[in-house]
Amino acid sequence: MIACAIALTAVLGCTPRPALQFSPATLPDAQVGSSYAANITIGQAVTPVGGASVQDGALPAGLDLALAKDPNNTIQISGTPTVSGTFSFTIYVWCRGTNVNGQTATQQYVLVVK
Numbered sequence: 001m002i003a004c005a006i007a008l009t010a011v012l013g014c015t016p017r018p019a020l021q022f023s024p025a026t027l028p029d030a031q032v033g034s035s036y037a038a039n040i041t042i043g044q045a046v047t048p049v050g051g052a053s054v055q056d057g058a059l060p061a062g063l064d065l066a067l068a069k070d071p072n073n074t075i076q077i078s079g080t081p082t083v084s085g086t087f088s089f090t091i092y093v094w095c096r097g098t099n100v101n102g103q104t105a106t107q108q109y110v111l112v113v114k
Contacts, residue, residue, distance in 0.1 A: 018044040020093060020105035030081045030113045036063060037078040041071075042093055046103060049073045050096040055106065057089030060113045065091070081113045 021043035030036040042049050052067055052075045059065060062082040068074040075091065088110050095102040 022107035040075040042073040047096045052093045055090045055092045060087045087111045
């Protein structure tokens with residue numbers, strides 16, 4: 001497998017992409033009935049982040065996840081939570097591809113709403 005990757009790199013001129021990095025690794029707590037906003041920056045993206053979604057779980061009621069227009073490669077979780085609890089979910093991110101395949105990654109988060 002390594003020999004194949006080296007051969008492809010030599011033939012196609014491509015290099016392996018680094019793993020995407022999510023920052024921060026943990027989210028700040030939220031409060032029921034209070035406005036909440038958290039930004040997650042995606043690092044090591046070779047091409048711009050094209051989209052993000054929640055998988056394997058759900059955000060607390062009242063919160064939404066969206067790709068920020070500025071700065072690039074940023075995901076925003078915002079809204080006003082309506083229920084308390086501990087919510088576990090996975091965020092899936094994909095990067096746009098041009099003449100190459102884009103990167104993808106997932107990161108698990110836990111958000112506590114008090």
